[in-house]
């Protein structure tokens with residue numbers, strides 16, 4: 001697979017494809033994703049982590065921002081609670097397989113006079129209306145937003161030149177903040193970033209996977225818990241809106257060369273699939289039973305998350 005294919009596979013949107021092609025021709029290039037320190041790293045986050053791994057393989061230097069100040073501004077906890085989670089999440093992200101990335105803690109770079117002056121300059125350019133709308137899918141309790149949640153997207157914009165990155169990866173829920181960045185960074189004398197947006201995946205109940213909804217598979221789940229969750233998971237006979245197939249597409253296949261569906265001989269014996277497209281076609285044609293698909297999904301996830309799970313266990317003991 002060439003670099004362009006690696007970067008663009010399994011994405012929802014690239015802004016813009018031309019700019020990405022130009023960037024790929026540069027000898028050095030940097031990309032980042034920011035994560036608010038939160039309870040557990042889950043399969044939703046893993047979609048973006050997988051994309052960062054793709055980008056590393058495509059020749060990018062990868063930066064991960066542990067956005068502790070953003071989590072605070074977004075009312076996710078006290079400074080103390082967030083501080084503890086920041087270290088833990090960093091180690092979990094690394095243990096998910098993202099090796100050789102540079103990790104930056106938000107407060108280490110966001111409290112300088114230069115950064116703060118740039119934030120204030122943009123505050124004077126961006127309307128409250130735009131700032132609020134950019135937080136639609138990112139902000140917590142946005143029915144009654146705080147001023148801190150208006151500063152949040154402006155800071156996310158200034159993070160881009162501060163980290164000196166050429167590209168930003170995020171779920172498609174980050175789109176409106178990224179569009180603000182593209183529009184306003186030139187007025188501070190910076191180039192707009194190339195934005196790579198990944199799809200939002202559903203939890204095992206078919207709704208957006210989110211810690212707050214309790215519908216996640218996370219790095220803290222034991223193999224037994226994963227098995228249990230798989231048994232209960234929503235897995236309709238069709239492809240559309242099927243969370244198990246999404247896990248295969250965005251979490252498993254980007255990382256493994258083959259998936260085996262294990263079945264006794266009387267139910268057709270084992271079947272091997274080398275690509276998501278083949279697996280999806282077989283499932284759509286009724287050649288794989290939902291129970292067998294779910295069991296294979298659980299086995300693959302257990303293997304994929306083994307290192308991260310081991311880290312979580314060592315952290316807790």
Ligand SMILES: Nc1ncnc2c1ncn2[C@@H]1O[C@H](COP(=O)(O)OP(=O)(O)OP(=O)(O)O)[C@@H](O)[C@H]1O
Pocket residue numbers: 033034035036037038039040043044045047048169170171172173174198199200201202208209210211212
């Ligand atoms: N369900 C999901 N599917 C795909 N990407 C996701 C999902 N949830 C979060 N992400 C992505 O992970 C990155 C970090 O997001 P963030 O730290 O805000 O997670 P979150 O939405 O707070 O998750 P949670 O509330 O479950 O902890 C963002 O780029 C976001 O788009």
Ligand SMILES: N[C@@H](Cc1ccc(O)cc1)C(=O)O
Pocket residue numbers: 033034035036065067070138155156157159160174
């Ligand atoms: N907005 C991201 C977190 C983030 C914060 C700062 C950034 O520069 C980038 C990303 C989220 O929803 O979690």
